[in-house]
Amino acid sequence: MKNRWRLAFFFLLGIVTLLLITIFIMVSAPSDQPQKGFDSSSGSGEKHVSFDVSTNKADLNKIIHHYLVTEGFTGPIDYEVLVKDQVELYGTFPVFGQNLEMMLTFEPKALENGDLVLRQESISIGTLNLPVSYVMKVIQSNYKLPDWVSIQPNEKTIYVSLQEMELKSDIKIRANSFDLKRDDISFTLLVPVD
Helix, strand or coil: CHHHHHHHHHHHHHHHHHHHHHHHHHHHCCCCCCCCCCCCCCCCCCCEEEEEEEECHHHHHHHHHHHHHHCCCCCCCCEEEEECCCEEEEEEEEECCEEEEEEEEEEEEECCCCCEEEEEEEEEECCECCCHHHHHHHHHHHCCCCCCEEEEHHHCEEEECHHHCCCHHHCEEEEEEEECCCCEEEEEEEEECC
16 A cells, blocks of 8 residues: 555656646747847837826826926916816916916817817906907917917917927827816827937
């Protein structure tokens, strides 16, 4: 009886050893599939690597504020951009030598090409009733805006060309979604690799 158990034990030990050796050989053998990851000889022609980034309104407000201050876009007339359920532009409006408080609201939309268009929704300048196109022309001529932001007064829109935005290390940015009511804001960062 002891010999049977001993024989069964050695038989089982042999199977386990054979199984471990087989697994070790399979793991250490080179793969037939191409390696994933960075391969400088791949010749794929890719000039950018993309990273998808999701954010929320609170963090986006911090980034916008930081960008406007550090890039010096607070000109002779101060303004502030806040992202809430709409994009809000606060500032002052010069009328007859006096600065009046103003607020414009915009509905943002991410475009197919990755840029943003802000469509003007409402305007508030004290108790004055001024045409929106006139107010946007005054903003265009008095506010210091980045080169990649263009105000189109007749269309009552602001076009934000994110692809022309200059970031460090030549990183480019594309808007994927910009739904402020659901706090669904996502971008793709294109990082150059050549």
